[in-house]
Amino acid sequence: MDMQEERILRSEDDTIEFAKELAPKLKKGDVLALYGELGTGKTFFTQQLCKFLGVRENVSSPSYVLMNEYIGNYNIYHLDLYRLDAAEEVLELGLYDLFKDAITIIEWPEIADGMLPENTIHIYFEFIDQNRKVRISK
Numbered sequence: 001m002d003m004q005e006e007r008i009l010r011s012e013d014d015t016i017e018f019a020k021e022l023a024p025k026l027k028k029g030d031v032l033a034l035y036g037e038l039g040t041g042k043t044f045f046t047q048q049l050c051k052f053l054g055v056r057e058n059v060s061s062p063s064y065v066l067m068n069e070y071i072g073n074y075n076i077y078h079l080d081l082y083r084l085d086a087a088e089e090v091l092e093l094g095l096y097d098l099f100k101d102a103i104t105i106i107e108w109p110e111i112a113d114g115m116l117p118e119n120t121i122h123i124y125f126e127f128i129d130q131n132r133k134v135r136i137s138k
């Protein structure tokens with residue numbers, strides 16, 4: 001998989017395949033920003049990705065807790081910034097210290113856009129007809 005591509009996700013299996021292809025390309029320090037409306041599959045994708053990154057426990061949505069931490073082949077942080085209303089709150093999470101030794105996956109990253117590392121992998125989820133579309137860009 002190229003880090004610049006777009007594909008239609010017709011089923012959960014397509015999303016699983018996408019996660020499976022992406023997982024081995026990731027390395028420590030990578031930050032993934034997941035954009036897209038509610039229900040477009042950001043959390044589902046993260047659950048699958050974590051599985052392919054060696055996480056054995058159940059991955060749940062961090063929308064209430066802001067951040068979950070998992071250990072697989074890497075330390076993995078899974079954040080959902082939907083409930084934050086100021087960029088300063090992102091700083092309070094201490095994101096910067098987290099980034100470098102882990103893979104960080106961020107749902108609703110818009111509020112932190114200006115703070116994300118330059119090499120952040122941006123992944124955009126969308127509804128399209130009866131399906132979903134995903135676009136990845138570095």
Ligand SMILES: Nc1ncnc2c1ncn2[C@@H]1O[C@H](COP(=O)(O)OP(=O)(O)O)[C@@H](O)[C@H]1O
Pocket residue numbers: 009010011012013014015036037038039040041042043044045107132
């Ligand atoms: N192709 C697909 N990819 C991902 N999720 C899908 C797909 N088709 C149906 N779904 C379902 O849609 C829902 C997506 O929800 P979720 O991942 O929580 O979205 P978000 O985190 O973007 O709000 C899940 O219940 C999932 O089972």
Ligand SMILES: [Mg+2]
Pocket residue numbers: 042043044061063080107
């Ligand atoms: Mg979600």
